[in-house]
Amino acid sequence: MIKLYDNGVYLVNGSEIVEDNAQALDAVLAKTGKKVTKEEAAKGTMAYGILEAHNTSGNMENLQIKFDKLTSHDITFVGIIQTARASGLEKFPVPYVLTNCHNSLCAVGGTINEDDHMFGLTCAKKYGGMYVPPHQAVIHQFAREMLAGGGKMLLGSDSHTRYGALGTMAMGEGGPELVKQLLNRTYDIPMPGVVAVYLTGKPNKGVGPQDVALAIIGAVFGNGYVNNKVMEFVGDGVANLSADFRIGIDVMTTETTCLSSIWTTDDKIKDFYDIHKRPQDFKELKPDAVAYYDGMVYVDLSKIKPMIAMPFHPSNVYTIDELNANLMDILDDVEKKALVSLDNNKVKYTLKDKVHNGRLYVEQGVIAGCAGGGFENICDAADILRGKYIGADEFSLSVYPSSQPVFMELVKNGRIADLMETGATIRSAFCGPCFGAGDVPPNNGLSIRHSTRNFPNREGSKVTSGQIASVALMDARSIAATAANKGYLTSAENVDVDFTKPKYFFDSTIYENRVYNGVGKPDSDVEIKFGPNIKDWPAMSALTDDIVIKVVSEIHDPVTTTDELIPSGETSSFRSNPLGLAEFTLSRKDPEYVGRAKAVAKAEKARVAGEDIFTACPEVKDVFEKINAKFDVKPENTQIGSMIYAVKPGDGSAREQAASCQKVLGGFANIAKEYATKRYRSNLINWGMLPFIYDEDELPFKNGDYIFVKDIKKSVEDKIDTIKAYVVGDEMKEFELHLGKLTDAEREIIVKGCLINYYRSQM
Template sequence: MVELIKHGVYLLNGKEIRDEYTGMTPDEARENTITYGILRAHDVDGAKGKKMRIRFDAMMSHDITYVGIIQTARASGLEEFPLPYAMTNCHNSLCAVGGTINEDDHVFGLSAAKKYGGIYVPANQAVIHQYAREMMVKCGNMILGSDSHTRYGSLGNMGVGEGGGELVKQLLRNTWDINAPEVVLVWLEGKPKKGVGPHDVAISLVKATFESGVVKNKVLEFAGPGVKELPIDFRNGIDIMTTETTCLSSIWVTDDEVKHHYDIHERPNDYRELQPGHVAYYDMMIRIDLSQQEAMIALPFHPSNAVTIHELQADPVGILTRIEEDAKKRFGTKVDVHLVDKVVDGKVHADQGIIAGCSGGTYDNLAEAGAILKGKSIGNDYFTASAYPQSTPVSMAVTREGITADLMEAGVVMKPAFCGPCFGAGDVPSNNGLSIRHTTRNFPNREGSKPGQGQLALVALMDARSIAATAANGGVITAATDVAYENTHKPYQYDDKIYKCRVYNGFGKARPETELRYGPNIKDWPTMYPMAENMLVELAAVIHDPVTTTDELIPSGETSSYRSNPLKLSEFALSRRVPEYVGLSKAIQQQDLDRRAGNVSANVAEALKAVGANAENTSFGSCVFANRPGDGSAREQAASCQKVLGGDANICYEYATKRYRSNCINWGIVPFTIAPETTFDFQPGDKVFIPGIREAILEGKEEIDAQVITANGVQPIHLFFQNLTATERQILVDGCLMNYYKNLK
């Protein structure tokens, strides 16, 4: 169904694919992709070089990220939002921890929208990406979002998810700096069979690409005859999940279906046709035959861990046993996983079904689910089901069309627009409960999981259609392709009256006299020090997992209430993966504060003596070693919490995503890497001394010799810090992005 073609191809006239073409070089023809047409138009340098400095047309944030972004920008000299910036309230809206803490953030957001000229979308009006689809996208534009699933390519608008520091740069009229990316042609053929939905295609795409990293930091460009067979919600559902391939962004050809989207949203002038040029070059190709797509299930603990539902039905014990064994490898004896118990009479029984968020709560998904469940019942046993329309316009449409009634009569609980089920702040499963979800992720340490406390939620991703088929079968996992149903619901009718009533649109109308409204939990960033001449770091966490997610670096869910309080939030850093990390980091940080006051601890003095260094020009901070950290969310707190606790560096083989690496840089954490052949057996408590690091970074060097100090002596190690821009180097030396901007004044 998904074929990877790992060599370059030419696309002629948008129809003919060739391995070779003599009339144009790859570099010349790559400029004719839709991707490069958009990127070059947003590159402030205006040259066809290997580096790009991008300015975006609009930005998006939600209520886990916008307070920190505005606080950072304010400390850096922000006076007015220079571009449309929409702040939605879809992550913290239902989390009750901390009393009024969440609502304090919302009030702060509205006051900031008034003061600086922003767009404020109140709680439960829309999830971030649906509001962007309805109100912010334009063909040929680019949107930057502080959420990893910022993807609007199916609507002709390139979306990029980054950490808050990159949004701060845009607010201060700086740029997003990248290497000119490779482009991957995703060629769609055929037409999906009845019962197959967008999550089935997306899961298959992620399965084919994630583990090998074959599309990492590349742009996926969708084209081919199969595109016209997909309604816009179907395209959106595939597009939003491209994040899980680790690609940089995505873009699709546009057609009458996309034009219809802009027409019904009363923005016809924002549509334009996007097609590759007559000769376009792509660095590789992915061919997807939609007609061969089967109903899929992505099993714990990653969207790429996928099989067809029919494969699961054929070997449930074998497949679920492998998941149990994986859990034991990840968590040891901390949790006792019983997935095989879900197999009763040869059939797998789920405990919960959820359709929600930017990927699941679309009108078409809910209409299909309603058609499958019409006149049926989910039963009165352990299985439960909830559905979250992704915006109030979608909620009104499914209500007026009777879809809500069909779902509710079957026993599905209808809830307001909210992202919580995706990250553990809503519909958290019971311990050992198997939840099937049309949401974006099923990582470990997510959806309420607390392995350190013996709590583990087991989440599998499925399309809304198969979730509905399962619900109609009392929780027995069922492929929607195996059930008979007829969807007679009318096409989506958009109505934006609620937005006109409730959304504050202040772009271009800044009111600088407005006072920001602070709650007691909204705190400024603590002091962060510039880089010293030499660096000494102690490993406060050593993680040997193949991939470390941002949910492990800073948990989601119950931590949401403290996102605006750097000190309180940092208490959760690595709490579900390395519980001792916070205490160790604090102890290291205190020793550096003592050093600055002239009181060098025996721990630091002994290490410095071992390498012949002195305390006056050598900082002491904490460090995390992981094989491949940063997969998942764009939330900058995965890095800022390390910095708040005195983190100076990370060491790894590679960073799972650009956005996490960017977050580290913007918070003054040096993103060191080591060569693949390096086999050093790091242990917690080991120290790494990096002499002359400040000078090396300022001089543009990309590697340095360092020394590892262990209980057995001192050993050499070679560290890399490659592909840093001049600005990024200065940010690191200054200690963080805020310090950088302060020093520019």
């Protein structure tokens, strides 16, 4: 089904694969009559060409990228614009689109969600941007329909910013990276590796894009095969996939932890741009006659089966047939894995009670968002369900079209009526089910979803309140097949259906009549509308020569998601209020964290205010006495804060709040064995936090310990990687930390205390 190559590969004429070895270049010469080096061939990828066209450094080893367009949604754009305003923003220098698809329900926090929307509209007017009102489109569908372009690069403040199937290299990052673009700065990264995803064959009937995506995620996530690399989709199988099918695979590449994606483009993608009335944005893309890749994921589409990602990660994959055939064994394994994520005994967790007469019963089905809500997915689901009904028991089915144009066409061609007749309910374009703000299942419920993630608690339950529910990811077709069987898990390969494949017609008047487009037309006289929940970032202190940090949370899960660092769902309403949101930090993972962090933060607040540190936080007096038995350190000149340890933090969402919430609570560092994603580490750096690495299994410190780092400022400025630190106890126990590779700008950001301070210092 899927093969991972152990070595790099040369792709010749887009179809012949030559694995890298001592004879590889001779084989390439024999096939092409052209002698090339590996370095020359590496320039033959589509990714290299796009990155080169957008790089401003003049050095392809260390890129400084300027993006063509930016996009954000309503739980990220307020913080981004507030940061940019504090850093000197005058106008948006590139098209910046503000969509409203996360706080759309306006159901939590009184008026504050709609206040955010009005803030966004007035900022689009003042600074010259585009504003997409609530319920018009989910962020990524609008970008596909209106923003993507062949050979272009797009940066978004949502992790699923992926438009590679349309020939656009797109990346999802934390808000500060968009701030840099808004201030005419660059996105600075080393040249990423590029891994080919070679598709061959044709999917079987009933197999959808989510099935292919989950199979790939299952093959590459655990081993980090594509971590922080670009996935480049090539091969004869691409031509056998519709544009919608490719988009459905592409959006899920985020769950592999890759940096970005790009696909070969053809007449089907040209048709996509024609349908959306943007023929000028199509560009044919393909690798050069010889292209070198750092690895290859070889996918035989004809062997992909309908898949299911069991709780609590998209990589926890099985075929549906395999699950049904080995039900109790697999459920037992899932339950054991869940104990790690659920801290063993906070809740009673089982899935075996879902087995009714030897079949797995689920309580809910959802087809939604940027992954599931596409036209083709919903049409195929309607074909499977036509003439059937979902029943009057616990099982429910909700369908969320990804945009108003998609919704309108589904109304016109009758598919909405077909679905409603079955008992399914139809919602507007809204991302809620994906992050826990819509269609929350019952306690102990199991929901099957064509959406992007199934992390613990992401669907809205709260372990700390004794609640738990589970999400399994599936394709819309198998969700429909399950719905046709009234909630009993069913593979779409096992239903008799004729897929009608109706043609899609895009009606642009919906956007023309409703979306505010002020791109390139800033009006400085417009007054920004603020609501009472929209707050400025608090002042943040600069790094001092030495630093004292207290371990206030210790997480030993194999991976810690950003949903666990700052929960999604109801917290989204407070994301325009840094201090208000910070109250939720680690609330579903370590409820004591906020109190511990605040207690330490009192010392730093007193230090900055010139007050007595020991009165504010008495326990640090003993800490400094022990430090000064070995070193001469003045408390009034030493930054004092908190830190968390996690084995591998940062998988999942790009949201900067996973880091900024720690910072506004007085957090100055993370220590990790490794960071799950580049974007989370970047968020730490942009908020002035030290991204320490400690790669040993046995920790020299424990929760509650204080750590002293001597000459930390000098180490950052002088590019010293190995740093001596000390656990403060009866003895000063020495150990080593590492900072990893940092750009000069990143080092200065850390020294200044955060990105806002960095830019203010240059004004």
